[in-house]
Amino acid sequence: MSVTTIAEMASSLLPSDPPVQFIDEHGDQHAHERYEMPSPQTLLDAYAALVVGRRVDQQATTLVRQGQLAVYPSSQGQEACQIGSVLALRPTDWLFPTYRESVALITRGVDPVEVLSMLRGEWHCGYEPRRHFAAPQTTPLATQTIHAVGVAYAAQLRDEDTVALAYLGDGATSEGDFHEAINFAGVFKAPVIFFVQNNHYAISVPLAKQTAAPSLAHKGIGYGVRGERVDGNDVAAVISVISDAADRARAGGGPTLIEAHTYRMAAHTNADDATRYRIQEEVQTWQDKDPVDRLRTYLRTSGQLNEEKEAEFADRADAVTADVRTRFLAGLPPIPPSELFAHVLAAPTPQLRSQADQLRAELAAEGEE
Amino acid sequence: MATTTMSEALNQALQDCLAEDDRVVVFGEDVGPLGGVFRVTDGLTAKFGEERCFDTPLAESGIVGMAIGMAMNGFRPVVEMQFDAFGLPAFDQVVSHAAKYRNRTRGTISLPLVIRVPTNGGIGGLEHHCDSSEAYYAHTPGLIVVAPSTVEDAYTLLRDSVALDDPVIFLEPKHLYWSKTDQELPRQGDPIGQAAVRRSGRDVSLITYGSSVPLALEAADAAVEEGWDVEVIDLRSLVPLDEATVTASVRKTGRAVVLAEAPGFASVASEIAARIGEECFHSLLAPVRRVTGFNIPYPPPKLENNYLPSVDRVLDAVADLQWEDS
Numbered sequence: 001m002s003v004t005t006i007a008e009m010a011s012s013l014l015p016s017d018p019p020v021q022f023i024d025e026h027g028d029q030h031a032h033e034r035y036e037m038p039s040p041q042t043l044l045d046a047y048a049a050l051v052v053g054r055r056v057d058q059q060a061t062t063l064v065r066q067g068q069l070a071v072y073p074s075s076q077g078q079e080a081c082q083i084g085s086v087l088a089l090r091p092t093d094w095l096f097p098t099y100r101e102s103v104a105l106i107t108r109g110v111d112p113v114e115v116l117s118m119l120r121g122e123w124h125c126g127y128e129p130r131r132h133f134a135a136p137q138t139t140p141l142a143t144q145t146i147h148a149v150g151v152a153y154a155a156q157l158r159d160e161d162t163v164a165l166a167y168l169g170d171g172a173t174s175e176g177d178f179h180e181a182i183n184f185a186g187v188f189k190a191p192v193i194f195f196v197q198n199n200h201y202a203i204s205v206p207l208a209k210q211t212a213a214p215s216l217a218h219k220g221i222g223y224g225v226r227g228e229r230v231d232g233n234d235v236a237a238v239i240s241v242i243s244d245a246a247d248r249a250r251a252g253g254g255p256t257l258i259e260a261h262t263y264r265m266a267a268h269t270n271a272d273d274a275t276r277y278r279i280q281e282e283v284q285t286w287q288d289k290d291p292v293d294r295l296r297t298y299l300r301t302s303g304q305l306n307e308e309k310e311a312e313f314a315d316r317a318d319a320v321t322a323d324v325r326t327r328f329l330a331g332l333p334p335i336p337p338s339e340l341f342a343h344v345l346a347a348p349t350p351q352l353r354s355q356a357d358q359l360r361a362e363l364a365a366e367g368e369e
Numbered sequence: 370m371a372t373t374t375m376s377e378a379l380n381q382a383l384q385d386c387l388a389e390d391d392r393v394v395v396f397g398e399d400v401g402p403l404g405g406v407f408r409v410t411d412g413l414t415a416k417f418g419e420e421r422c423f424d425t426p427l428a429e430s431g432i433v434g435m436a437i438g439m440a441m442n443g444f445r446p447v448v449e450m451q452f453d454a455f456g457l458p459a460f461d462q463v464v465s466h467a468a469k470y471r472n473r474t475r476g477t478i479s480l481p482l483v484i485r486v487p488t489n490g491g492i493g494g495l496e497h498h499c500d501s502s503e504a505y506y507a508h509t510p511g512l513i514v515v516a517p518s519t520v521e522d523a524y525t526l527l528r529d530s531v532a533l534d535d536p537v538i539f540l541e542p543k544h545l546y547w548s549k550t551d552q553e554l555p556r557q558g559d560p561i562g563q564a565a566v567r568r569s570g571r572d573v574s575l576i577t578y579g580s581s582v583p584l585a586l587e588a589a590d591a592a593v594e595e596g597w598d599v600e601v602i603d604l605r606s607l608v609p610l611d612e613a614t615v616t617a618s619v620r621k622t623g624r625a626v627v628l629a630e631a632p633g634f635a636s637v638a639s640e641i642a643a644r645i646g647e648e649c650f651h652s653l654l655a656p657v658r659r660v661t662g663f664n665i666p667y668p669p670p671k672l673e674n675n676y677l678p679s680v681d682r683v684l685d686a687v688a689d690l691q692w693e694d695s
């Protein structure tokens with residue numbers, strides 16, 4: 001048996017350099033020594049999902065302008081990360097999304113109206129988490145990453161081969177909770193993937209102010225967790241790297257920290273003014289690396305996508321967005337105010353019951369006026 | 370006429386503190402080039418340099434812990450928690466350290482630091498953006514808790530907070546950030562620990578603070594039609610609490626309603642009501658009433674109006690004060 005030195009162990013945890021990439025920004029294909037290119041069918045499915053994701057994202061941005069949503073954190077530019085991560089997993093693998101993961105959730109099969117209803121202010125989570133194996137979208141940064149570890153570990157204890165994937169941003173890797181989560185994952189060998197979408201900004205704060213580490217994926221090594229870097233605008237690479245991490249996790253190989261290099265094309269949310277902290281030239285360089293255009297070019301030049309298919313995908317995306325728009329403008333069934341008291345505890349306290357009575361009486365009196 | 374918003378007044382206070390005392394530093398998330406999500410730190414980095422106002426890594430526990438260390442070593446940090454609920458990761462640093470350092474070290478180490486906390490709801494914000502967490506802070510011995518409601522107070526109380534040698538939780542009501550004054554900002558206001566009588570009245574004392582003060586004044590105006598002359602007291606700080614002003618008012622009126630947006634159970638409003646009961650028992654013509662938020666997680670935007678105290682709720686409480694006896 002070979003003796004593994006600390007140096008060997010450490011180097012086995014280090015991420016690829018440069019980030020894993022199959023399809024470059026010109027749509028040209030490259031092989032990778034370690035990872036396998038996803039199948040043509042997977043890439044076609046990914047493209048269809050990218051077209052839908054982009055259109056829904058644009059639709060949401062329009063809805064926020066029309067006052068139909070309270071706020072919208074756009075996924076524009078990050079669709080390959082969000083779609084690739086979902087397509088690489090089984091529908092029963094758990095997702096722990098942040099506020100930014102609308103497109104990931106839609107790809108998982110959650111009704112876009114249910115996803116967006118949270119941002120419309122209807123309720124804190126518009127979908128049923130257990131039905132979709134998707135936790136509520138989380139705003140307190142990095143707090144959900146440790147829940148992913150708990151869910152993954154629980155599954156492991158029951159001998160299920162479920163994987164949990166925690167989404168987080170570059171900024172959130174600075175939060176203490178992330179470090180606790182990745183340490184727990186390492187210690188318990190939990191089947192979990194930490195998927196960092198490094199979009200280079202935490203609202204206005206650039207990555208350089210967030211960390212002195214060589215890369216975010218290098219944060220794994222201190223916890224004995226393998227790190228990996230991937231071109232987050234190359235959906236093929238995202239799918240491949242996450243599939244690999246999921247296979248390892250299912251086989252008992254423990255957690256992986258994956259850093260995807262991408263860019264937030266829009267402001268943090270519609271309420272933010274990105275011109276205060278970044279220049280248009282920078283945005284333009286990332287426009288040239290667009291994840292949707294890139295895959296399209298690849299598929300077209302390699303003859304896997306013809307005009308007919310493209311039109312079919314576009315029609316499908318139009319149908320999805322038209323449906324979202326129609327249902328939004330028609331108005332969603334309002335949640336009755338009495339529900340405010342319904343889910344606080346399994347058994348409401350006497351004080352809660354009397355407050356619920358108070359509100360009911362007030363609303364009844366208003367109704368009579 | 371030139372007007373100043375609360376956000377601008379806070380910004381002016383920080384500018385003046387930075388200009389007058391090199392030991393003052395401002396840091397937190399997005400407080401640098403962006404100027405803070407509420408623009409309270411707008412232009413500070415440009416004017417005073419990155420050493421005086423800077424962005425940190427995204428970690429609230431780190432921000433407060435760093436502020437504690439710097440305060441131990443000659444600085445007077447003013448840090449920002451971006452929204453009320455995002456101060457929670459720093460809770461351990463606040464409660465176990467900021468609040469206790471002076472006591473642990475028998476008074477040899479004091480921590481002159483200010484933690485600015487945009488607080489309360491009423492802005493149609495999503496979950497975690499609308500919380501009222503003053504009770505946690507007020508409950509913790511060793512913290513000063515300041516709660517301005519006017520543009521002028523925002524300015525003078527922030528300046529006074531920076532000058533204090535104890536840790537201050539400075540609560541900024543979000544829905545009042547764009548409230549305005551057309552007055553020039555005063556150089557000096559009433560000190561921390563002194564309440565203000567915002568409207569004097571004979572019949573009822575309506576005691577409140579921070580975000581609820583405008584509502585209290587509105588309710589007091591509406592009460593005139595019902596024949597009630599309401600006195601409105603703005604506490605301005607929760608710790609120290611100006612019990613003298615409160616009790617003098619209640620002894621005069623004989624009736625009291627306490628108004629606050631936070632959930633009422635085990636709240637600051639409860640503390641005030643209890644004190645009025647203890648101190649004013651013989652003057653009270655009716656039990657003290659509280660008008661507060663319900664004991665539920667802050668609702669989603671579409672339902673927030675069912676939660677927030679309203680003029681009607683205040684008037685209902687006032688109507689309940691056993692008027693037939695008077």
Ligand SMILES: Cc1ncc(C[n+]2csc(CCOP(=O)(O)OP(=O)(O)O)c2C)c(N)n1
Nearest residue numbers: 100139140141169170171172201202203455
């Ligand atoms: C604990 C906590 N602190 C602060 C915030 C406020 N906040 C919301 S998003 C954000 C930036 C997050 O940046 P990053 O993790 O890179 O994710 P991105 O938004 O870029 O997807 C901040 C500071 C928060 N939601 N939670």
Ligand SMILES: [Mg+2]
Nearest residue numbers: 169170201202
């Ligand atoms: Mg980011």
